Amino acid sequence: MTRYKVILEYDGTDLIGWQENRQGPSVQSLVKDAISSFCGARPDVVGAGRTDSGVHAVAMTAHFDLESEHAPQTVMRALNFYLTGKPVSVLSCEVVSDDFNARFDCTARHYKYVILNRSAPPVLGRKYTYWVPRPLDVDAMQRAANRLLGNHDFTSFRASECQAKSPVKTLDMIKITKSGDEIIFEFSARSFLHHMVRNIVGTLVEIGLGKPLDIDAILAAKNRSAAGPTAPASGLFFIRADY
Amino acid sequence: MTRYKVILEYDGTDLIGWQENRQGPSVQSLVKDAISSFCGARPDVVGAGRTDSGVHAVAMTAHFDLESEHAPQTVMRALNFYLTGKPVSVLSCEVVSDDFNARFDCTARHYKYVILNRSAPPVLGRKYTYWVPRPLDVDAMQRAANRLLGNHDFTSFRASECQAKSPVKTLDMIKITKSGDEIIFEFSARSFLHHMVRNIVGTLVEIGLGKPLDIDAILAAKNRSAAGPTAPASGLFFIRADY
Numbered sequence: 001m002t003r004y005k006v007i008l009e010y011d012g013t014d015l016i017g018w019q020e021n022r023q024g025p026s027v028q029s030l031v032k033d034a035i036s037s038f039c040g041a042r043p044d045v046v047g048a049g050r051t052d053s054g055v056h057a058v059a060m061t062a063h064f065d066l067e068s069e070h071a072p073q074t075v076m077r078a079l080n081f082y083l084t085g086k087p088v089s090v091l092s093c094e095v096v097s098d099d100f101n102a103r104f105d106c107t108a109r110h111y112k113y114v115i116l117n118r119s120a121p122p123v124l125g126r127k128y129t130y131w132v133p134r135p136l137d138v139d140a141m142q143r144a145a146n147r148l149l150g151n152h153d154f155t156s157f158r159a160s161e162c163q164a165k166s167p168v169k170t171l172d173m174i175k176i177t178k179s180g181d182e183i184i185f186e187f188s189a190r191s192f193l194h195h196m197v198r199n200i201v202g203t204l205v206e207i208g209l210g211k212p213l214d215i216d217a218i219l220a221a222k223n224r225s226a227a228g229p230t231a232p233a234s235g236l237f238f239i240r241a242d243y
Numbered sequence: 244m245t246r247y248k249v250i251l252e253y254d255g256t257d258l259i260g261w262q263e264n265r266q267g268p269s270v271q272s273l274v275k276d277a278i279s280s281f282c283g284a285r286p287d288v289v290g291a292g293r294t295d296s297g298v299h300a301v302a303m304t305a306h307f308d309l310e311s312e313h314a315p316q317t318v319m320r321a322l323n324f325y326l327t328g329k330p331v332s333v334l335s336c337e338v339v340s341d342d343f344n345a346r347f348d349c350t351a352r353h354y355k356y357v358i359l360n361r362s363a364p365p366v367l368g369r370k371y372t373y374w375v376p377r378p379l380d381v382d383a384m385q386r387a388a389n390r391l392l393g394n395h396d397f398t399s400f401r402a403s404e405c406q407a408k409s410p411v412k413t414l415d416m417i418k419i420t421k422s423g424d425e426i427i428f429e430f431s432a433r434s435f436l437h438h439m440v441r442n443i444v445g446t447l448v449e450i451g452l453g454k455p456l457d458i459d460a461i462l463a464a465k466n467r468s469a470a471g472p473t474a475p476a477s478g479l480f481f482i483r484a485d486y
Contacts, residue, residue: 011366056367080364089366121323123254123332124299125368 002069005096006031006076008047008060011087012233013127018050018060027051027088031062034082038075039066048106048241052195054233056128058112059091061241063102069095100243108172108242109192113185113201114235117178129182130201130235136208138178144207145174145185147215148200154193155222157203159230162194167222169193174200186239195230203228245312248339249274249319251290251303254330255476256370261293261303270294270331274305277325281318282309291349291484295438297476299371301355302334304484306345312338343486351415351485352435356428356444357478360421372425373444373478379451381421387450388417388428390458391443397436398465400446402473405437410465412436417443429482438473446471 010027020028028045036042047062066075076093083089116122116129117136148171155167173188185204187197206228207213218226253270263271271288279285290305309318319336326332359365359372360379391414398410416431428447430440449471450456461469 009363009366011369058367076363084364087366089363091361091363118334120252120319120332120334121327123252123330124301125371126254128368 001065001067001098003063003065003096003098003100004072004075004093005061005063005100005102006079006093007091008057008062009089009091010057010060011127012051012053012055012057014087015053017053017055018047025086027057027060030083030086030088031064031079031090034079034086034088035064035066037082038078039068039070041067046102048102049109049192049238051236051238052233055236055238057238059240060238061102061106061243063096063100102241105243106190106241108188108190110239110242111187111192111197112237112239113187113197113231114237115183115185115201115205116181117183118181127234128237130232132205132209134209136183136205137210138176138183138208140210141204141208142174142176144204144213144215145176145200148174148219152219153222154196154219156218156224156227157196157199158193158224159195159199160224164191164193167193169196176204198231198233198236199224199227199229201231201235205231244308244310244341246306246308246339246341246343247315247318247336248304248306248343248345249322249336250334251300251305252332252334253300253303254370255294255296255298255300257330258296260296260298261290268329270300270303273326273329273331274307274322277322277329277331278307278309280325281321282311282313284310289345291345292352292435292481294479294481295441295476298479298481300481302483303481304345304349304486306339306343345484348486349433349484351431351433353482353485354430354435354440355480355482356430356440356474357480358426358428358444358448359424360426361424370477371480373475375448375452377452379426379448380453381419381426381451383453384426384447384451385417385419387447387456387458388419388443391417391462395462396465397439397462399461399467399470400439400442401436401467402438402442403467407434407436410436412439419447441474441476441479442467442470442472444474444478448474 016024043064045064072093151170175186259267315336394413418429
């Protein structure tokens, strides 16, 4: 048995998300199908994050086991060959020790959220952004974001379907920068609740548009309805997992 | 009669190019359709560049005339409304003097060509790049590109269908930079021949892969077959027109 660690890029637009189920193609199902075409086996593929439908990844780490050992370059090329035309690409592959776990060994997860903030609708890269036509106050959003840093009960920013045991998480970074018409939100934490990044962005956008929301009161409410709406999946990218 | 100058963004992937004809949707036909839906008239729309099928634009300048005068913001919003779901967006609109001509008054045109240079195929933004899996020598490409600067007979880099009166053009800039896995080519000139940027990139890629092509000999040959292949349209962006 050999364990392989892979880094995946994917375009989530036409995927149902990370997790395999019968609703449609997922990152997991496409990678499993490619492994199966390569060597006949269909092992479980464990990812650092289980992204939602429509969410993209610049570099998602995952692992799986194969009975026989192949050169990592061979595995990478074979999977990319069988993934031709699919929205998943294997950026790198290496053999790791049997106890490496892409999900449980991950020490930090990094996300990026991209907003296009201009009056004209996007056409170039419209699948990779959330269009907000009215001007956003970046400073007001950053000030509000800073109040979310550290250890909090994030129940107000948690999807009702979230299966995490505890709503308490430690948010290490939210950095908001403007580059031309784009506003980029960078998030880092050991782990996130379901929809947490999108619910935070949706709330910060309301604040950026001038709505007088109080982050401390929203956190204290421990109620999803106290926060803003869930921002669309198209603007969200899983950037990197640290080990 | 009022003349309007607009700046357009477009995703060329599913367009037959700038020029209207019966083969399919073009930038010109979509903008004309939107104008017609707005005010009933279908005036000619003149662009700074007549880009090919599949070529994108970050900011293409164009002009057209309307019988009655409307606030430019109204024209912009109306066109974007009628362009909803189409791959063209109006970034700005202003009223200009009757003698402004988006094509003939243009003093410089700027293009960008994007190559993804890594072994794994692209999935994020694959419509906006040309994938070259083998490593390219950027310095060798820049040295060759420098020999194309200035005034030359570019017959060797000209499409057979090119309708320009003269093959002599002055190339003001070719700048090649590497950013992560991306290699960006920037081109500036008053005007370009048909396929000139893509034929230059196709030739530079051959040089970047180690083929011993001599730019001076290619120019002197005045023969399209002396140069490299035409690089794909997906990597090409019209960036800006100067006036």
